[in-house]
Amino acid sequence: MLNAAEGILLCVVAGEAVLGVLGNAFIALVNCMDYAKNKKLSKIGFTLTGLAISRICVIWIVILQGYIYLFVPHILTTSNITECITYLWVLISHLNVWFATNLNILYFLKIANFSNSVFLWLKRRISAIFIFLSGCLLTSCLIRFPQAAKIVKNSKMNYTSWLHQSKYDLIINQSLSNLGVTFFAVVSLITCFLLIIFLWRHIRRMQSDGSEFRDLNTEAHVRALKVLISFMILFILHFVGLTLEVYYFILPSNKLVFITGLTATCLYPCGHSIILILGNNHLKQASLKAVQCLK
Template sequence: MSSEGQSILMLIAAGEFSLGILGNAFIGLVNCVDWIKHKKIASIDLILTSLAISRISLLCIILLDCYILVLYPDVYTGGKQMRIIDYFWTLTNHLSVWFATCLSIFYFLRIANFFHPFFLWMKWRIDSAIPRILLGCLVFSVFISLPVINNLDDDFRHCVMMKLKTNLSRRCRVHKAQHASIKIRLNLLTLLPFSVSLISFLLLILSLCRHTRRMQLRAPGSRDPSTEAHVSAMKAVISFLLLFIAYYLAYLVATSSYFMPETELAVIVGELIALICPSSHSLFLILENKKLRQASLRVGLLLFFT
């Protein structure tokens, strides 16, 4: 890849990274200030803060990997750095997806209107269970990411150094295939929380339809706060689902790059797409959360008049 192309791609990556850091840092800062001010934190704010922290970490890992690959490719020859990058990318990726799923479940339990005993029990217990659920997601993500470290042996690192050669040996192709398959299988586990978020979205639609029919019988043409809450929650969940699909496709592109002659270009393109998910979703969350939206307006007015 030409130096001009590398510079352009790096600038785009830096722009996406900056946008994501600002959005997620804003979410975390607003909720932390509110936590200190009121000496307690609401469940929704705890989820949003945990999600913001995981995505800031994910953004840093993706950008770091992108810059090392382009500017200092020899860093990966030692293997230790590659192990660290791969482990923390897998870890923060799982954390981000699981925390976003917790957010989808919380929206569903708080907003949906069902009268099944199990649903009512979960609705009643969700606030007290959120800290334990988030901690469980962290522990699960830490352990599920460990196979990535064990899969990087000396033979594989030697094959990485041959990534620009088209006539790779059969042994290198086998090692690359094994490493890629491990990473893909580990990230296929994120389809479980994705499925839970999808089910939550579909149940929100069902709840909204039932609520709309009841409201039409009582007051045709009116939109009550419950309807607005349903629509707002559905926007937040569907934005996560769509961005997750884009992120996962980008991850597959980056992983499959082990078998391409122009590895750096494929990885960078994949990582540019991957940066969109944690960067853009934070903006959706700010716009759909009343407290965050009002805080952003205050900051905007303050910057405008200074």
């Protein structure tokens, strides 16, 4: 049975999941309708659509896995559900972080304007960067799947001893098996941080001029800065939540740690989808029209 704190957090997780699915489904639907109307989809539109779909899958997998571990852990050794969840998680987690990395790089190269020669070289080769990241994604998945198969085999053969293996072995195995996701996460955070630096400097320069036009631009840049900072916070919390879920296998009796990890994990795909809708003029206008139609 769950205590009061665990029950409240589990309700929060369910609310986050519902909002996350609705928000990401709305983003994907708007971009798909634009494609059907214009017969054309921009790189950012494609990335937003892929990110939204992958996040919906992430939410469902996290919720399904969480409820199984909490309420019916015995089926992990009596069915093939562990194998299905593990393989799906490998693919979806890679795609989720890969699309987020692509989105940050696209915004960084589109908005930022550094005089650095490396930055200018990258800005002229966006397609090459996309191909390089696709190659990294494929390589990472090919390396990760055999490791996932080994983990599934060990857990199904002797689930109890697998849970009680040494903390060092568990941490090392999880770290090595998630190197690809870690690489994309680091690249995403670096580009986001560099874009924040550029916007901060740009805002400081623009504030010295008091014209109305520059005031409006400053407001737009401040809004973009808030979106980026919110993304970084939610993105970091997402990985903190995943770490707490892994830590649950070290202390399987502490359900509060696991549910806290679930809450932090689901906060990113839910919260960032809402931030994207409010921060993107096209998505914001579409959301207002949808609300008016519902009224």
